[in-house]
Amino acid sequence: MADLYFAGVDVGSLSTDVSIIDHSGKVLSEIVIPTGVNGSEAAEEAFGSALNLADLTREGITAITATGYGRASVAFATGKTTEISCHGVGAHQLFPRTGTVIDIGGQDSKVIQIDSHGRMLDFTMNDKCAAGTGRFLEVMANRLELDLDELSSPLNIKGESAPISSTCTVFAESEVISLLAKNTPREEIVHGLQRSIVNRIWSMVTSIGVEGEVTLTGGVAHNKGLVALLEEKLGLTLNIPENPQTVGALGGAHIARRAYQSNLESPTN
Amino acid sequence: MLRFSKHETTFNEITKNMNISIPDRSEYLKTLAQSGQKIMGVLPALYPRELLWAFDIHATEIWDPPGEILHANAHLQTTICPIVKKSLEFILKEPDIINAGYLFPHTCDSLQNLGTQVKDLIGVSLPVYTFYNPKGSFNKMTTKYYRDILQNYQLTLETIYGPLNPEKLLAACVLSHKIDSYLLAIQQARMTDHLAMNNLDYFKLMRAQEYLLPSDYLSLLEQVDILDQPSESPRARLMVSGILPPTSEILRFLDELGVGIVADDLLAGSRRIPKFPMDTPVSPLDYLTDRFFVLPPCSTRGGDLDERLHHLSKLMDASQAQGMLFDMIKFCEPELFDHRLLVKTLREKNIPVLTLETELDSHISGQDKTRIEAFTEILFEMASA
Numbered sequence: 123m124a125d126l127y128f129a130g131v132d133v134g135s136l137s138t139d140v141s142i143i144d145h146s147g148k149v150l151s152e153i154v155i156p157t158g159v160n161g162s163e164a165a166e167e168a169f170g171s172a173l174n175l176a177d178l179t180r181e182g183i184t185a186i187t188a189t190g191y192g193r194a195s196v197a198f199a200t201g202k203t204t205e206i207s208c209h210g211v212g213a214h215q216l217f218p219r220t221g222t223v224i225d226i227g228g229q230d231s232k233v234i235q236i237d238s239h240g241r242m243l244d245f246t247m248n249d250k251c252a253a254g255t256g257r258f259l260e261v262m263a264n265r266l267e268l269d270l271d272e273l274s275s276p277l278n279i280k281g282e283s284a285p286i287s288s289t290c291t292v293f294a295e296s297e298v299i300s301l302l303a304k305n306t307p308r309e310e311i312v313h314g315l316q317r318s319i320v321n322r323i324w325s326m327v328t329s330i331g332v333e334g335e336v337t338l339t340g341g342v343a344h345n346k347g348l349v350a351l352l353e354e355k356l357g358l359t360l361n362i363p364e365n366p367q368t369v370g371a372l373g374g375a376h377i378a379r380r381a382y383q384s385n386l387e388s389p390t391n
Numbered sequence: 392m393l394r395f396s397k398h399e400t401t402f403n404e405i406t407k408n409m410n411i412s413i414p415d416r417s418e419y420l421k422t423l424a425q426s427g428q429k430i431m432g433v434l435p436a437l438y439p440r441e442l443l444w445a446f447d448i449h450a451t452e453i454w455d456p457p458g459e460i461l462h463a464n465a466h467l468q469t470t471i472c473p474i475v476k477k478s479l480e481f482i483l484k485e486p487d488i489i490n491a492g493y494l495f496p497h498t499c500d501s502l503q504n505l506g507t508q509v510k511d512l513i514g515v516s517l518p519v520y521t522f523y524n525p526k527g528s529f530n531k532m533t534t535k536y537y538r539d540i541l542q543n544y545q546l547t548l549e550t551i552y553g554p555l556n557p558e559k560l561l562a563a564c565v566l567s568h569k570i571d572s573y574l575l576a577i578q579q580a581r582m583t584d585h586l587a588m589n590n591l592d593y594f595k596l597m598r599a600q601e602y603l604l605p606s607d608y609l610s611l612l613e614q615v616d617i618l619d620q621p622s623e624s625p626r627a628r629l630m631v632s633g634i635l636p637p638t639s640e641i642l643r644f645l646d647e648l649g650v651g652i653v654a655d656d657l658l659a660g661s662r663r664i665p666k667f668p669m670d671t672p673v674s675p676l677d678y679l680t681d682r683f684f685v686l687p688p689c690s691t692r693g694g695d696l697d698e699r700l701h702h703l704s705k706l707m708d709a710s711q712a713q714g715m716l717f718d719m720i721k722f723c724e725p726e727l728f729d730h731r732l733l734v735k736t737l738r739e740k741n742i743p744v745l746t747l748e749t750e751l752d753s754h755i756s757g758q759d760k761t762r763i764e765a766f767t768e769i770l771f772e773m774a775s776a
């Protein structure tokens with residue numbers, strides 16, 4: 123089965139990510155770009171860059187799974203699957219003993235339970251608001267005049283945390299404003315914000331439970347302070363992928379590969 | 392006057408695949424009101440429709456009338472369910488199609504309070520009736536109580552409409568019995584793939600009983616084709632629980648995905664159909680009392696949760712449903728009360744469960760679409776494993 127390549131294209135609310143693998147599952151290229159205002163253009167651009175990086179042509183890709191909230195806008199995909207299934211499969215590929223996946227993206231956070239084959243068993247997802255998502259952190263970073271790296275620096279792991287009682291973005295923002303007015307150190311505020319997200323995720327985790335190893339995916343896994351707090355709250359060490367934003371795309375590529383293989387094996391072929 | 396023959400209305404909504412036509416609700420009721428028919432607006436869910444029919448009153452049900460909630464908010468707390476809000480909005484408009492009054496069954500505290508509010512505080516030009524259904528399951532006390540309230544309601548109606556004609560009541564019970572028999576057969580056919588009807592059409596058919604004259608509804612049911620041989624099974628088999636069926640947009644989406652709703656535990660669906668076929672009515676009072684107590688277990692009637700669980704698992708087995716969708720109306724207390732334990736028990740049995748919350752708006756959010764699709768992926772995996 124040489125020269126067969128598969129791709130996953132994850133059009134998320136903030137980032138569009140592509141992963142290309144070969145028939146054995148080896149990753150050939152991975153790309154993350156901002157989604158911007160046009161999901162289908164972002165998909166085209168990210169896919170083009172991933173092909174260049176892998177030194178492949180579009181015709182050389184056997185099957186492509188589109189995923190993410192903009193999955194329907196990927197015209198060149200051969201199939202589509204939700205990001206929930208894709209993150210499950212992707213996390214299983216990277217950490218085969220994963221039983222629980224926590225994906226914290228820009229607009230959604232999800233807790234996914236998977237079996238020993240990476241198949242999804244159950245999931246839960248945040249409600250309409252941005253509470254407990256990357257967007258929440260971005261709004262707060264803006265208010266604190268910090269960039270995302272500063273907001274996630276390990277410096278924030280220890281130390282006092284300012285009390286932020288709201289998980290709602292709008293209310294939390296006004297709490298931040300009054301804390302700043304009281305000259306509360308920014309690091310304490312950052313710590314308080316991270317804790318607020320962790321509490322939100324915690325309530326989602328408890329609603330479906332933790333099984334096996336826990337893998338954290340999505341862009342917020344870059345936030346080291348938050349990871350440390352989440353580990354403390356869960357009382358375990360999280361698996362953190364090297365590139366947490368492309369786990370959904372990777373899962374999509376594997377789903378495309380599996381679909382192709384099972385098609386070959388089906389008795390009608 | 393209530394007709395027991397086929398009603399002649401222009402059926403202006405033809406449902407695809409079904410080859411039968413279901414009239415549009417507001418057009419139909421408008422025509423009916425113009426023809427001089429007495430029409431009572433009835434709030435969800437269980438009420439002695441046969442008694443109203445016997446007085447030549449058409450009961451049209453008010454569940455989720457379309458339109459924005461504007462004025463009702465001024466009278467209600469924010470934590471009241473949208474069914475109550477939408478109903479009040481509708482009542483406040485004093486629509487022409489309702490000319491015989493409003494009936495508020497005691498389905499839940501919110502509806503009971505609404506009844507009192509409409510009657511005593513807000514005030515409408517038409518009479519307002521209440522009907523206090525018994526809570527709890529079949530026993531001597533509850534059956535006696537139910538007979539008493541039926542007789543009381545009959546007396547109330549007699550003071551306005553004159554003495555009840557017992558033959559008309561028996562005829563109404565016979566009609567009701569026929570409708571139930573058809574509905575039971577159709578429900579059974581759906582569970583076993585003997586019904587060539589998609590999700591959207593199925594629930595359109597179920598919900599037509601909320602506003603069609605019983606005779607028209609019966610003739611609609613008579614046209615439903617029950618197949619001799621099972622048709623192709625849907626890609627995934629789903630059961631739905633809750634108050635109302637999922638919105639049309641969700642039903643359409645499930646149809647697109649190839650997911651068939653093969654059984655339901657909906658207050659506006661199978662919870663209104665007796666659990667098993669009943670004998671042809673002889674004594675109306677006995678029949679009506681028996682019928683009330685052979686309806687499936689329901690959160691709005693109190694009772695034993697184990698009984699509800701048992702009923703759900705029987706339906707899931709009979710329909711081979713692989714998963715359960717709880718379509719919860721926001722702030723619906725009775726349903727929320729049972730929901731937690733139902734979900735827990737189903738999960739313990741490794742049955743996939745998805746809960747959606749609806750405010751009855753027709754739009755389906757991107758997040759809900761993803762939830763539904765992801766849930767479907769679990770079911771597809773199960774089906775292919």
Ligand SMILES: Nc1ncnc2c1ncn2[C@@H]1O[C@H](COP(=O)(O)OP(=O)(O)OP(=O)(O)O)[C@@H](O)[C@H]1O
Nearest residue numbers: 134135136137227228229230256257340341342344
């Ligand atoms: N270097 C970084 N440091 C800290 N946080 C980061 C970094 N990069 C991204 N993030 C966080 O990741 C979030 C975006 O995550 P991701 O790319 O997984 O979202 P998405 O997949 O587009 O969203 P969704 O899945 O909700 O549609 C941002 O909101 C930001 O908070």
Ligand code: SF4
Nearest residue numbers: 472474499720723724
């Ligand atoms: S949805 Fe629930 S709370 Fe609302 S009227 Fe119906 S039973 Fe009552």
Ligand SMILES: [Mg+2]
Nearest residue numbers: 134205227370
């Ligand atoms: Mg994402």
